[in-house]
Structure formats: C-alpha cells, structure tokens
Amino acid sequence: ERFNSMEKALELRQNGGIEMFQASNVPQFEEIINGQRNDKTLIVYATHTLYQFSPENRQDFFNMLDRIGKKRDFHFLSVESTRYLQEKYKSSQTVIELTNYSNGQKIEKFIAETNGHGNWVRWNNKF
Numbered sequence: 001e002r003f004n005s006m007e008k009a010l011e012l013r014q015n016g017g018i019e020m021f022q023a024s025n026v027p028q029f030e031e032i033i034n035g036q037r038n039d040k041t042l043i044v045y046a047t048h049t050l051y052q053f054s055p056e057n058r059q060d061f062f063n064m065l066d067r068i069g070k071k072r073d074f075h076f077l078s079v080e081s082t083r084y085l086q087e088k089y090k091s092s093q094t095v096i097e098l099t100n101y102s103n104g105q106k107i108e109k110f111i112a113e114t115n116g117h118g119n120w121v122r123w124n125n126k127f
Helices: 002-016 026-034 055-069 083-088
Strands: 043-047 074-080 094-102 105-114 121-123
Touching: 026 055, 055 074, 055 094, 083 094
Parallel strands: 043 074
Antiparallel strands: 074 094, 094 105, 105 121
C-alpha cells in the first residue's frame, strides 16, 4: 500500500512540474538550495532521516537552514521521531513540524503526529 502511494506521488511530480533534489551531506544541501531561484516555492523536507545524522551534523543542518532562511523564504517540513521533537510537542508518536522562513523570520508549527508508517495522521487543531 505504501509503495502504491509513493508511485502515485511520483506520477504527480512528473506531471506537475515539481523538481526534486537529494543530497547526502550538509554542504550538498546548501549548494542545492542556494542554486534554486528565489521566485520558486522551495520546500525542504526530511522524513525519518535526521535521527541518522550525528548530533553535530544535525546541528550543522539546522544552522544551515537558519542561515539560508535569513536570505530567502522557504519551508522546511519535518516528519521525525526524534526525542527532541517528541519532548518539544509532548508526543510519543512521529511528529510533523512545519518551519516557515519568511522575511528573515523563523516560525515553527506542530501540524500533526502520525505513526511511523503514516497509516494514520492526527492533525493539530490549532494549525
């Protein structure tokens, strides 16, 4: 079922003019993000990946996002089960957090929680 959903999502990308990029380290992420035009909507996302970063690399990643957010508007969507997010939002589930960088300002929002495979989503009513 998850693979069918992924295939449908990939079809949307092919037909909708959505460009997707991936990187394997923080400098690559920064280079790719900085290479995007400012007039395009930029969404950076991480889904069950940040826990694999060392604490130092994870902090470097967040510092990079903050640095870029001072220069351009973009959104960071995070779907993670890190202890930090679970404690921050008092959740025992996978946390979905949206960080908006707009006009040099950073606003973090808890939008939902889900189980590890996305079989269900509990939306934050305050979102």
